[in-house]
Amino acid sequence: MSGSGPRNGFTHEDGIDVVVIGAGAGGLNAALVLARARRRVVVVDSGAPRNAPSAHLQGFLSRDGMAPSALLETGRAEVVGYGGEFITGTVDAVDRGGEDVAPRFTVRLDGGVVLTARRVVVATGLRDELPDIPGVRERWGRDLLHCPYCHGYEVRDQPLGVLGTTPGAVRHALLLRQWSDDVVLFRHRLELTEDERTALAAREVSVVEGAVKRLVVEDDRLRGVELAQAGQVDRSAVFVVPRMVPRDGLLTALGCERGAEGPVATDRSGRTSVPGVWAVGNVVDSRALVVGSAGMGSAAAFALNHGLVDEDIELAVRAAARTSA
Numbered sequence: 277m278s279g280s281g282p283r284n285g286f287t288h289e290d291g292i293d294v295v296v297i298g299a300g301a302g303g304l305n306a307a308l309v310l311a312r313a314r315r316r317v318v319v320v321d322s323g324a325p326r327n328a329p330s331a332h333l334q335g336f337l338s339r340d341g342m343a344p345s346a347l348l349e350t351g352r353a354e355v356v357g358y359g360g361e362f363i364t365g366t367v368d369a370v371d372r373g374g375e376d377v378a379p380r381f382t383v384r385l386d387g388g389v390v391l392t393a394r395r396v397v398v399a400t401g402l403r404d405e406l407p408d409i410p411g412v413r414e415r416w417g418r419d420l421l422h423c424p425y426c427h428g429y430e431v432r433d434q435p436l437g438v439l440g441t442t443p444g445a446v447r448h449a450l451l452l453r454q455w456s457d458d459v460v461l462f463r464h465r466l467e468l469t470e471d472e473r474t475a476l477a478a479r480e481v482s483v484v485e486g487a488v489k490r491l492v493v494e495d496d497r498l499r500g501v502e503l504a505q506a507g508q509v510d511r512s513a514v515f516v517v518p519r520m521v522p523r524d525g526l527l528t529a530l531g532c533e534r535g536a537e538g539p540v541a542t543d544r545s546g547r548t549s550v551p552g553v554w555a556v557g558n559v560v561d562s563r564a565l566v567v568g569s570a571g572m573g574s575a576a577a578f579a580l581n582h583g584l585v586d587e588d589i590e591l592a593v594r595a596a597a598r599t600s601a
């Protein structure tokens with residue numbers, strides 16, 4: 277555990293206001309605002325942020341082009357500077373006790389560490405499930421990409437491909453036309469409707485028929501896509517729409533309700549249906565980019581701190597009543 281500042285030296289049994297689970301942009305920004313609000317914050321992180329395979333982080337005002345790891349290291353240092361602490365590890369379970377006005381959480385880590393806290397912020401992100409095509413996993417985040425807003429500009433005007441592995445691939449190919457006029461949809465096993473074929477043709481996105489065999493890589497660079505039956509199509513970068521699976525097991529085990537669209541539901545400040553449990557970033561919103569996840573963390577910290585102030589008032593009023601009784 278690392279950390280410094282006026283709040284250090286407490287034991288985990290008696291004084292943690294908030295355990296933040298996950299130190300990506302969402303968790304770190306929550307921790308930063310809470311630590312600056314003089315809350316005792318412990319951040320637990322297993323060290324696998326989603327964008328780690330990428331060399332550069334794009335589209336975050338003033339951070340554009342930075343290494344993803346540099347952003348997180350900077351954020352950690354800022355949190356530590358205000359007295360926040362970090363534990364490297366995986367949270368296996370969170371149990372809730374106490375009363376609704378003053379919930380208490382037991383946070384169990386692999387390796388046996390147990391923390392108790394007044395609130396938890398779950399910022400565990402999501403897992404990208406990639407198609408089982410040779411080369412895809414190896415090139416992920418380099419020249420096998422998913423987000424045009426993150427990487428489109430860097431591959432603008434180049435020959436691009438989209439793998440037809442999920443229904444969203446058609447929309448993705450049409451979206452990518454914004455960045456290049458040479459976009460190919462590898463149909464693979466995707467069925468296309470007449471309307472989709474019409475739209476693709478109208479926007480001059482070619483459809484390559486046949487199953488994809490593998491990505492062709494030479495000298496550590498993607499060169500193209502090899503088809504099972506019909507040779508190779510040269511491409512500089514290929515996009516895919518992964519199946520995004522939220523890492524929300526801790527939330528669902530606590531009883532947090534899902535929304536109609538599938539992910540665990542929160543209000544605009546990240547409050548879940550279970551009092552005292554907050555969730556931010558990709559674990560509840562797969563569309564949130566780094567700046568959005570950071571914003572969610574900040575908003576949650578605000579609202580969470582207000583709830584702690586209300587709890588402090590309630591407990592103080594009760595204590596005063598007992599004293600005067």
Ligand SMILES: Cc1cc2nc3c(=O)[nH]c(=O)nc-3n(C[C@H](O)[C@H](O)[C@H](O)COP(=O)(O)OP(=O)(O)OC[C@H]3O[C@@H](n4cnc5c(N)ncnc54)[C@H](O)[C@@H]3O)c2cc1C
Nearest residue numbers: 298300302322323324326327334367401417557558565566
């Ligand atoms: C290849 C790629 C490139 C991207 N490029 C960009 C880009 O250029 N710009 C941009 O804005 N967005 C980009 N994104 C999106 C970006 O990665 C996400 O928006 C962002 O990571 C979401 O932040 P988060 O805090 O929700 O989750 P994450 O950053 O994924 O952090 C979650 C953290 O929680 C930890 N964790 C998970 N479970 C546990 C547990 N049980 N106990 C303890 N710790 C746990 C993980 O180890 C991880 O460190 C990219 C995504 C990918 C896949």
